[in-house]
Amino acid sequence: MGSSCEIKFIGTDASPFANRVQFVLNLKSIEYEYIVENLACKSELLLTSNPVYQKVPVLIHANKPPLSESLIIIEYLDEMYPDVHPILPSDPLDRANNRFWAAYIDNMFIPLFEELRKTPDKEGKEAIKKQIIERTQLLEEVFVKFSKGKAYFGGDNVGYLDVVFGCFLGWVRFVERHNEFKIIDEAGTPKLLEWANRIWSHEALKDVIPGSETLMDFYMMLQVHKPARAI
Numbered sequence: 001m002g003s004s005c006e007i008k009f010i011g012t013d014a015s016p017f018a019n020r021v022q023f024v025l026n027l028k029s030i031e032y033e034y035i036v037e038n039l040a041c042k043s044e045l046l047l048t049s050n051p052v053y054q055k056v057p058v059l060i061h062a063n064k065p066p067l068s069e070s071l072i073i074i075e076y077l078d079e080m081y082p083d084v085h086p087i088l089p090s091d092p093l094d095r096a097n098n099r100f101w102a103a104y105i106d107n108m109f110i111p112l113f114e115e116l117r118k119t120p121d122k123e124g125k126e127a128i129k130k131q132i133i134e135r136t137q138l139l140e141e142v143f144v145k146f147s148k149g150k151a152y153f154g155g156d157n158v159g160y161l162d163v164v165f166g167c168f169l170g171w172v173r174f175v176e177r178h179n180e181f182k183i184i185d186e187a188g189t190p191k192l193l194e195w196a197n198r199i200w201s202h203e204a205l206k207d208v209i210p211g212s213e214t215l216m217d218f219y220m221m222l223q224v225h226k227p228a229r230a231i
Contacts, residue, residue: 007032010046010058012039013210014218016110017070018057019167024074026204027085027158040221071102074163088160098160101142105164109135113175117222120231129181133188139165140189147191151198158202166199170209174219177212 009025009032011018025032037046037056049058049066059067059076067073078087088095112135116128146153146161153161172183184192199205210218 005031005033006062008035008060009033010035010037010049010060011056012037012218013214015056016168016171019170019208019210020070020163021057021059021073021077022208023163023167023205024077024087026208027087027163028077028081029084030077030081040225071099071106071164074160085157087154087158087163089154098146101139101146101161102164105139105161105168109139110168113171116175116179117219118226118228120228125179129179132183133181136183136192137188140192143191143195147195152195158199158204162195162199166196166202166205167209169196169200170211170215172196174212174215178219 007025007030009018009021011021011034013036022034035045037043039056042054046056046058047054049060050056050068053068055068057068057070057073059073061067061076061080067076074087088098109132112128112132116125116132119125119128142161143153147155150156152158153165158166176183182188184196186193200209
């Protein structure tokens with residue numbers, strides 16, 4: 001993307017939080033400059049753009065102050081560009097419910113995957129796997145409720161929860177392979193499985209979700225900089 005773009009986006013390919021922003025930028029056909037960050041050696045641009053958390057994603061829009069945190073950035077883009085592929089529903093109660101489940105995904109679901117990585121003993125890992133499966137089955141129920149028999153959490157079109165959860169699918173599949181258990185499958189979450197296959201091939205997402213090699217490189221970086229707890 002050209003450096004003359006009004007929007008500059010600081011991210012890293014393996015971050016599902018950065019991927020969310022890319023997904024929304026693509027859905028809304030917004031041109032942007034992508035600045036790839038090395039989280040093992042953070043740039044001065046990142047540190048000055050997000051001095052509080054010092055992490056990606058960060059969005060810089062023209063001469064406005066930088067924005068951080070993926071959910072905040074998504075909502076900002078949705079409000080700034082409301083006429084192309086709205087992300088959040090128009091009804092206030094529906095919007096609130098979407099935000100509730102997005103917070104659940106970020107605070108109650110995704111952290112379990114990091115807990116699984118950092119837990120050294122087999123018994124502890126099995127307990128976390130059980131929690132992941134249970135919470136995925138809850139998200140299956142959420143999908144059924146929100147989609148109302150249609151293709152996406154957002155109904156006929158990709159919506160807020162499709163972006164929030166959909167961009168974590170690469171890591172879901174990576175963890176399934178490397179921990180020898182199924183998280184989204186025909187037996188436990190058939191509707192989510194259909195949804196996952198559908199959104200995985202979405203035109204705006206298919207070049208955003210990182211491949212297995214990218215995820216493995218990031219995983220190995222985590223193992224070095226944030227190693228598992230000692231037994």
